[in-house]
Amino acid sequence: MPAIRRYAVCGLSARGLASFVLPILGLSDRTADGGFGYGVDVDDLSQYAEVVAIVDTDADRVAEFNASLETPIPYFADYDEMLKTVVPDAVIVTSPDHTHAEYILGALRHGIDVVSEKPMVTTAAAAREVLAAERASGGGVQVTHNFRYVAAHREVKRLIQSGTIGRVTRVVMDYHVDLRHGASYFLRWNRRRELSGGLQVHKSSHHFDLLNWWIGEAPEEIFGYGALNYYGPSSPHRAARAEDPYFLAQQGSGVFPADSQVRAGLFGLHYPGQYPADRPLYLYDAEIDVEDTYSAVARYPGGAMLTYSIDFSSTWEGFRLSIAGTHGSIDLLHGRTVDGAPLPDSDRIRVAELFGPTRVVEVAAEQGGHGGADPRMRHDLFAGPSPESVELGLLATSTEAAYAVAMGDALAQSATTHRPVNLPALLTP
Incomplete structure (x- = not known):
């Protein structure tokens, strides 16, 4: 031992x-x-x-x-x-x-x-x-x-790595965060850029890492736009709490704090220091300075192009993915309704050969946090990487994690300057 x-x-x-x-x-x-x-x-x-x-x-x-x-x-x-x-x-x-x-x-x-x-x-x-x-x-x-460890994501990586669709040429990810989950970010510290880097970093870095891992290289340039459409003082849904549509849609979900503003998390533990009861947070506060909607395009050295978009007040949770290669394509829908019901055809991977047949790859659900990802990841971190982990490169390196952050940071910069941002330059001493 x-x-x-x-x-x-x-x-x-x-x-x-x-x-x-x-x-x-x-x-x-x-x-x-x-x-x-x-x-x-x-x-x-x-x-x-x-x-x-x-x-x-x-x-x-x-x-x-x-x-x-x-x-x-x-x-x-x-x-x-x-x-x-x-x-x-x-x-x-x-x-x-x-x-x-x-x-x-x-x-x-x-x-x-x-x-x-x-x-x-x-x-x-x-x-x-x-x-x-x-x-x-x-x-x-x-x-x-x-996110790399989810069963369907591992299968997508395996298909790409085996050359099933040839060299990756184009990737499209359209991500949705439902109105319950999305609102929760604007009731926590994540809503302030100085604390989270913006949701382009806090949330999308997970997606950027996954996309880079699938493509198999780090991007060289990114360009994008962002906007605050649903939350903050200019929200079209702004209302007193008793009439707030987000609050009414989430009653009983545990997303909003109790009326006392006392926050209780896992197993009832409280947050007296981080969220004092006498300083309530609302979805329409003026201090909110992060976007809730954004889109980006990125270019990779090997020729692949990425299109990515996300919003934080959607009618469903999940993403649509399309990966095109020189010899075929991979398509995947992963999603659920606001109430948790899986969307039809969710997690069925459609693989189409450019001059051949189309097939569907069924992926069995796995038990554990984040779709079975967390137990597998913990085993790699604390007991040592599994053979599959070594084969697929499941453990993220610091350099890979740095690029995921840089993509989010650069997206925020680009949305302000309206110019593309060179990513390696951001990480070069």
């Missing part, structure tokens, strides 16, 4: 708890879904890892969690103090996006490995700094781009 690695968790977020802390403690059966795709996972990672410290700015939230454990986890408000006194083998970064760079760079300065939630950081400049720090450090960075 390999030695158990010692991990410090930076940010006791819902994602940090559901995907890392509870599985490492062997308590993942306590995880509740809550409507945001965390799922109910039962994998036990305690034979591979242990949590030796928690770093968070919200001492009350950590204390509430520790009170539920037989053995509390040491808590630190000061990150550098934790690194010096605990000296973990690695840190797991699951804090708000704008804090990732501080935690990653601090660990690398001490030669400590990092497992970071996506997006790795919020700007291309910060991504460039992380890559430089990693080159100078004895520590390494892995980023949890779990």
